[in-house]
Amino acid sequence: MNRRIALRHLALISGGLVLIPSCDFSSDDILAAYQNLKVTASQKSLLGVISDTIIPAGEIKGALNLEVPDFILVMVNDCFTKDNQEKFTAGLASFPVYVQETAGKMFESLSTKEKEELILTGTKLEGDDTAEGKARGNISYFLNSTKRLTIQGYMASEYIQTEIIPYSLIPGEYNGAVLITDLQKPHING
Template sequence: MNRRIALKHLALVTGGMALIPSCDFSSNDIISAYEKLQITVSEKDLLGSISNTIIPAGEIKGALDIEVPDFILVMVNDCMNAEQQQKFLTGLRAFPQYVKTQTGSAFSKLSDNGREEIIKEGLKAEEVENDATKFFLNTAKRLTIQGYMASEYIQTEVIPYSLIPGTYDGAVLISDIQKPRING
């Protein structure tokens, strides 16, 4: 191999290595799946943390495990008018500042009990400045519960869904029933 070419390549690699630490590869691009919402990845992660605080994982999967934040964003994108969408986004973007004002730290740094308390306080807030935050939290809570209960996981594994009522058997003891059935 030619020594000049090797030195040129070595200089290019060394220069590139010197520039890499100054580059910011953490892009916070707008997610394109939701046409009407201008939502970023970090905002979606915050919504995931909030929904996981509302329904955490335990013996069964939590809201984040069955991708409830995607359900929330689809419902807001498709089922709300422009004014409600804007109010939801305003509340979502104001929530980190609300948490910082109330607790002095970021939502992600709070303990599980601290997260629960700040969400409860936000739902009860009477202040006018927190109107968008309160709307956001109420909507997120309602859609988290709706998305969780309507998920395939809940409907097939936790509470089996039966489209039509089963057969009638009047001589069954309650203690013999294994799983509750939801009849549609």
């Protein structure tokens, strides 16, 4: 290899290494997976905390364990109208401000009871034509949509449909010779 070319490459690499500390990699970039939404990674994690508050983990898996926030964002991205997507993202963006004004803390640092009460009061907010009223309406729309989609995504998950409530096709199997006392786990036909 030519010594001049090696020195040129060495100079370029060392110059690049000098510039790296000045680069800011801490920015909260918009997630590229959702083309119609302007959602950041921190907003997605907030959505995960909200969905985990709605259906927490206990004896069975919770909403966050079943990746329900991804389901919510895909449904909003693919199935909501443009206006509803804008209301959802505006509500998601203004929710931390609402939490700070109402509770005085970040949503993640609240107790479980405080989170539940805050979500419940947030779903009942009513908006009007003022800027503050529109923000309240967007927060209410966001929380109601999140609640509905959390339940839908949770109940439609593979874990629930196979392990908790086994799915069987209608009409199911028929065995007339089985006594009621011999029956096992009930199958929900759906």
